[in-house]
Amino acid sequence: MRDTLNILILLLTFSVQGQISESWNLNIDTYTHNSSNYTSKNPPIEIAEFSNNDKVVLSQNGTLIRFDNSGTIVWRKEIEPCAQQRIFVDSNDDIVFSCGTEITKFDLKGEIIWKKDYKDTFSKKHLTFDAITADRKKIYVVGHFFHSKFICQLAIHENGNVLWKTKFKQNVDHEFSFLPPKQITINNDRIYILAHHYSKSNSFLYSSNLKGKKRQEKQVDYKIKKIKSFEKSLFALGHLTNLKDKLIFGKIEDNLELSNISEFELPRNLEYDENSTGWASKPPTKEEFEKEFITAYNVNDFMFLNKNNILVIGNSSGKPWISNLDLKNGIDWNWAVADDRYFKFHNTHTRHSYVLNSINQVGDKYLVSGISEEQDDQENRFVKYINLFVRQIELKK
Numbered sequence: 037m038r039d040t041l042n043i044l045i046l047l048l049t050f051s052v053q054g055q056i057s058e059s060w061n062l063n064i065d066t067y068t069h070n071s072s073n074y075t076s077k078n079p080p081i082e083i084a085e086f087s088n089n090d091k092v093v094l095s096q097n098g099t100l101i102r103f104d105n106s107g108t109i110v111w112r113k114e115i116e117p118c119a120q121q122r123i124f125v126d127s128n129d130d131i132v133f134s135c136g137t138e139i140t141k142f143d144l145k146g147e148i149i150w151k152k153d154y155k156d157t158f159s160k161k162h163l164t165f166d167a168i169t170a171d172r173k174k175i176y177v178v179g180h181f182f183h184s185k186f187i188c189q190l191a192i193h194e195n196g197n198v199l200w201k202t203k204f205k206q207n208v209d210h211e212f213s214f215l216p217p218k219q220i221t222i223n224n225d226r227i228y229i230l231a232h233h234y235s236k237s238n239s240f241l242y243s244s245n246l247k248g249k250k251r252q253e254k255q256v257d258y259k260i261k262k263i264k265s266f267e268k269s270l271f272a273l274g275h276l277t278n279l280k281d282k283l284i285f286g287k288i289e290d291n292l293e294l295s296n297i298s299e300f301e302l303p304r305n306l307e308y309d310e311n312s313t314g315w316a317s318k319p320p321t322k323e324e325f326e327k328e329f330i331t332a333y334n335v336n337d338f339m340f341l342n343k344n345n346i347l348v349i350g351n352s353s354g355k356p357w358i359s360n361l362d363l364k365n366g367i368d369w370n371w372a373v374a375d376d377r378y379f380k381f382h383n384t385h386t387r388h389s390y391v392l393n394s395i396n397q398v399g400d401k402y403l404v405s406g407i408s409e410e411q412d413d414q415e416n417r418f419v420k421y422i423n424l425f426v427r428q429i430e431l432k433k
Contacts, residue, residue, distance in 0.1 A: 055432035056358065056371055059401060060107040064424040065095040079336075081405045081424045083394055084125040086144065091396075092131055093405065094123045095424045100133075100146065105398055107428065113146050126170040126194065134165045134177065141196065152196045158188060158203060166217040167229075171246075174199065178217040178229050185214055187231070189248050202248040206231070206240060207255065215240050222246075223265045228288070230263050230272075237278035241292045254292035258284045261335040266343070273338045273348065281331035283348070285363065298363060303370050304331050333357060337394045339402075349392040349404060356390045356406060360431075378408040378423040385414035401430045 064081065080096045090110065092102045098117030102110040118135035125131055130149060131142040137155035142148055154177075155163055162182040169176050175192040185206045191199040208214055215238070219230040227248070231240040239260040244251040260274035269287055272294060276282035282301050286294035334357075336350040341360075345368070348359045352372035360368040375390055376382075389409040396403045408423040 057430045057432060059428040059430060061377075061425055061427040062103060062107045062109070064093055064101060064405075064426060065097045065099045066421075066423050067097050069420045069422050070418050079122075079393055080407045080422070081393055081426075082121075082123050083396060083403070083405050083426065084123050084131065085396065086125055086129050088129075089398065091403065091426075092123065092125060093426055094121065094133065096121070097422075097424070099424075100131075100142075102144075102146065103426070105428075107426070111146050115140075120164050120166065122165070122168050124168050124170050124175075126175070127173060128194065130194075132168060132170060132175055134168045137163050137165060137179075139165070139168075139175070139177070139192070139196065141194075150196045154190065154198070157190065157198060157201055160184065160186060160188075160203065163188065167220040169220050169222060171222040174246075176220055176222065176227060178220045180214070180216050183211055185211055187217055187229070187242070189227070189229075189244070191246075191248065200248055204251065207253065219263060221263060221265065221270075223270045224268060228263060228270060230260055232259060232261065232274075235278075237275075239274065241272075241288065243292060252292055256294065258294075260284075262337055263288065264338065264340070266340045273346070274335060275333075279331075280333050283333075283335065283361070285346075285361075300361060300366055302331050302333050302359075303367070334391070336392060339395050339397060347395060347402070349395050351389070351391040354387075354389045356392045358392065358404075358429075375408070378421075378425075379410055380421060381410060381412040381415070383412070383414065386410065386412045398428065401428050403428050 082094045084092050090102055090104050094100050096117060098115050100115050101112045104110060121135045123131060123133050129144050133140045138153045140148060140151040160181050163179055165177050165179040167178050173194045177190040179188050185208055186203050187206055188203040190201045193199055206214055215231040215233045215236060217229050217231045221228050225246055227244050227246060229242040237259050239256040239258060241254045241256060258274050258276060259278060260272045263270055263272045271287055273285050276284045276299055282299050284299055286297040289295050333352050334350040335348060338346050338348045340346050344363050346361050348361055350357050355372045355374050358371045362368050379388060392404050392406040394405045403426060405426045410421040
């Protein structure tokens with residue numbers, strides 16, 4: 037009886053969905069791709085914000101779009117696609133775009149201001165940039181060298197000239213243990229870098245002053261996926277382990293130690309089908325339940341609603357996922373609803389995946405970006421049909 041009750045509680049927990057409504061949806065790009073881990077390696081879509089709250093979005097297919105808060109496109113242009121690319125909007129409302137070892141600066145209208153290649157900045161070859169940010173008219177870049185344990189950092193003037201550069205070795209056993217940088221951010225006049233890999237269960241945190249000196253590093257035994265500042269402090273969110281069944285959240289101290297660490301167990305990714313064999317009349321035992329159903333979420337981004345609540349986004353077993361997390365009391369609600377608006381195929385040979393990548397606040401609403409992937413082995417087992425989108429959602433009170 038207790039086992040059955042536990043299962044029903046889990047069913048109830050998962051079925052209580054948050055009240056989310058959609059204001060508009062903007063299709064960014066539609067194309068095909070043949071990579072098996074396309075969304076795992078690099079963000080397929082990136083968003084940055086202008087001072088007037090317009091947004092610019094970059095797709096992995098080489099589409100650059102500026103749109104306003106109503107989802108209306110202001111301009112659209114095609115640029116050369118790049119596997120490792122990032123964008124940022126600086127204090128002049130210029131778009132900073134990194135692609136491999138190149139950085140291009142666009143103005144508010146999408147016209148090129150300058151474009152430079154930094155591949156010869158270091159004597160060490162095979163460089164690629166991983167993440168960028170900007171602060172006080174300077175561009176800060178972090179990257180790595182292929183087949184190496186080294187990470188590089190650059191500070192670049194708004195005119196494109198290098199102000200300083202440095203490189204350092206990651207403390208791993210061999211190059212195959214290397215965790216590439218994924219994020220760079222500025223907080224309290226310190227540069228912070230997060231490094232992780234989609235297949236590894238640990239992370240690295242690095243910090244330095246604004247000249248790249250007085251560097252600190254910390255290997256973290258959690259899979260940190262995102263770091264964000266709130267009220268002048270820096271916080272980290274990720275997975276407790278590679279099992280992806282628990283979230284880990286904590287504050288990053290000046291010495292890079294995580295404090296006030298909280299663990300949150302996620303609901304089972306369970307779809308109850310009353311027509312499935314045996315379920316309608318006979319729920320599974322606890323042992324059957326544990327064997328047949330797993331918990332697997334992927335965290336991609338989060339944002340603070342207030343000091344006690346955050347919104348977490350990603351995917352839940354192929355569904356778009358948003359969770360409202362009370363940092364003191366656990367999960368308020370967990371939203372993971374199937375969305376088939378982009379799907380072409382519906383048969384036993386079809387595999388669907390739906391991922392939310394980023395979240396930003398727009399007044400009392402929220403802007404999320406994401407990707408829908410579809411693969412039909414009967415038609416072509418090596419082709420994935422890709423749809424990239426941005427949509428505005430509202431949380432009902």
